[in-house]
Amino acid sequence: MSLYQIHKRELFVTSDKYVAAAFLSFLALMGAGCALWSVFPKDSSAVAVVNDCEISVDAFHERTRNIHRAKSMAPSEGVPPEIDIEGIVREMINDRLIIQEAYRVSLDEDPLFADRINRHITNSSVARLRKEEVIDKIMAGDKEIREYFDTHYEEIRVRQIFSKDRKKAEDALMLLKDGEAFSEVAKSKSEWQGKGGGDLGFIKRGKMEDAFDEAAFALKKGETSDIVQTSTGFHIIKMEERRPASDEMFEARKKKIRKKLLREKEKKRSDDYVADLKTKADIRIDTELLYSLDAAGETDDTDAVVARVNGAPISVGEVIQETGQKSSHGRRSQCKRQQESKEVNQEAIDRLMLYLLVQQEAKKKNYMDDALFAEAVRKYKDSLLLSFYKEKIVLPRAIPTEEELSRYYETHKDNFRKDHEVCFSKMLFSSLDTAEEALRELNKGADFEFLASEKAFGSPGRRANVWVPLGRLSPEIREGIKDLAVGGISNVICEESKYSIIKLKGKRGGEPEEFARVSDVVKQVVVKENFDKWLQEYLNELRKVSAIHINKRLLNELAASPE
Known part of the structure; x- marks a missing residue:
């Protein structure tokens, strides 16, 4: 059966237009054949040509880099295997054949496919806009990093007089102004003594509340603050020593500080940019409709427009989806539920308007006019077409019937056996001589449990039998028993x-597991085998009607000097 016949009979292509297109494309390719190791011009940078479509050496290098990257992330043993250059080219040819066939049967016109591509372009455009308008416009230089480090990593030694009562704190401050020693006033008036005399030791910024930090770090050595109020009470602070952080600590913290500063700047730049977009936008919200979507209510019209951003609508359904639920239940009062629902809906519409504003701005940039951006989209489109073809065309043929599953199980029962389990007693010894002596006594008829209690160490006493899967035992024990x-x-x-x-x-x-217990596993195995079989059959058919040329000279050069 030809690939065209399979498509026509069972799969995706059903309209006359698609059938005709597929049939004509196959007629055009019939007899083209596959010319492996054909002669290429000396200056050719294509590793292969598939139906007049080149597979460039750059694409080959990108594929090999991805393979190397995947291998480097996976655990390996010994020397990593060499890259199979011919195998990679073969896979790339197969991918190109499938992508071309997907276009021929108009899979790219599938509404779901078109939606995925449009969303990818939108998301990529937003990412590009963020890079241009936010990321590229912020930086954290070495001087700024050093200033942050000097400010936030220095330590000061301070004492405090603390009281929960302001009048007592004022009395203590008067004594200090009259010339009494800080440590003596702290001992007599402070409600917190610390190490003695109100000594807090060395502190960094952020250890205390902001008001305390601001007052303490503003002091010079020997100076005393006025009364400082925090959430816990009233403080009088004396700064006794300032200790700068070391250069070694700066080198260790520099990278972390840079990331922190960039995060803060990114957020501020992003917030400012969005705020500017909002001021220029025409935003209209149907607040009556928005707030009517209460927590206990339902709506019959999810297409109703609840807001517009520069004319673009936001529907009730989108708000419901953004909030994550249509209704909430509980014993809270109706008034409280309505208030909570209003807040949730307002937050949802704010997020949706933000998404839409940024998307609209990104669309204005026309990034698809940029060659590199368009090429990245093309690669994604090819990758998605590859997946769609396998999902829409190949996978349906791989789904087995119940009869096929049952037949596979009956002929492969050994693959679905239960794990072996064992129950045993064990003696442990610290030396080989002691263990061998015990084994000799056992061979003469000694009782195992009695001998374990007399000669072994760390052995469990008598207990109920415990069954242990063989796979959980060490290789030495598995081999020994x-x-x-x-x-x-x-x-x-x-x-x-x-x-x-x-x-x-x-x-x-x-013993074999019952079919009912492993039917899902059996189905996974059969689907995988069927999928691989049908995919290979499709590829075989496509190769028969395709013109394939492989640049042997270039592949030999790549093998001699891999990237």
Whole structure:
């Protein structure tokens, strides 16, 4: 059966227009064949050509970089395997064949596909706008970082006189002005003594409340503040010593400070930019409709327009989706529910208007006119088409019937067996000699449990049988008991610096699981196998009717000097 026939009979292409387009495209390609290792011009930078569409060496390098990146993130053992250049080119050819076929059967006209592309362009445009209007317009220089560090990482040693009563604090301040020592007044008047005489030790900015910090760090050495009020009471502060942070600490904190400053500047720049957009925008809100969407209510018209931003509508349905729910339940009063709902709806409409404003501004930039931006969108479109083709065309054929699942299970029962479990007693020994001596006594008929209590250490006492999956045991123990019959005793098993002897008390498992218990797993396996089979069949058909040329010279050069 040809690929065209499969499409026509069962899959995505159903209209006469799509069938005709697919049929004509196949006729045009029939007989083109596949010319592997064809001759290319010496200056060609294409690793392959698929139906007149080049696969560039840059695209090849990008693919290999992605493979290297994925391999570097995965745990590896030993020397990493070499990159299979021919295999990569083969995969890229397969991808290009599928993408071309997806265009031929008009998958790019699927409404869901078009929506995904439009959303990608919008999101990418917003990201580009953010970079241009926010990220590129902020910076944190070394001087600014140093100033922040000197201000926020220096320490000062302070004393305080504290009282929850302002009158008492005023009395203490009068004594200080009359010349009494700070430490003596603190001892007699302060409600907090600390280490003695109100000593707080060294503090950094941020340890105390803002009002305390502002007053304390403004003092010079030996100076005393007026009364400072915080949420806990009233303070009189004396600054006794200032200790700058070290250069070593600056080098260690510099990167963290830069990130903090950039985050703060980014937020301010972003808020200012959005505020400016709002002042220039024509924003209209139907507050009566917005606030009527109370927490206990329902609406019959989710398409009703609740707001407009420069003429673009925001619907009731969008507000409901943004709030995350249509209604809330509980024993709160109706008045309280309505107030909460008004606040939630207002926050939702504010966010939606913000999204729309920024999207509109990004759209004005016409980023698709930029070659690099358009190329990135094209790559995303190809990637999405590849996924759509597999989802819409290949996957439906891979879904098995119940009969197919049952048949697969019956012929592959060994793949769906229960885990083996064992129950055993264990002796532990600190030396090999002691373990071997115990094994000799066991071989002469000694009782295992009695001997364990006499000679072993760390062995559990008598208890109810516990079944342990084999997979949870160490490789040494699994190897040591694999041939034991129930009631058998193992040889001495070495695990790191300890030695053990095991008596196998029970063994179970290994029988096939019932089909009903593993049907979902069976389906996953069968779908995967069917999918791979049908995908390969599609590719085989596409290769038969496609013109494929591979640049052997360039591939040999790439193999000789990989990037």
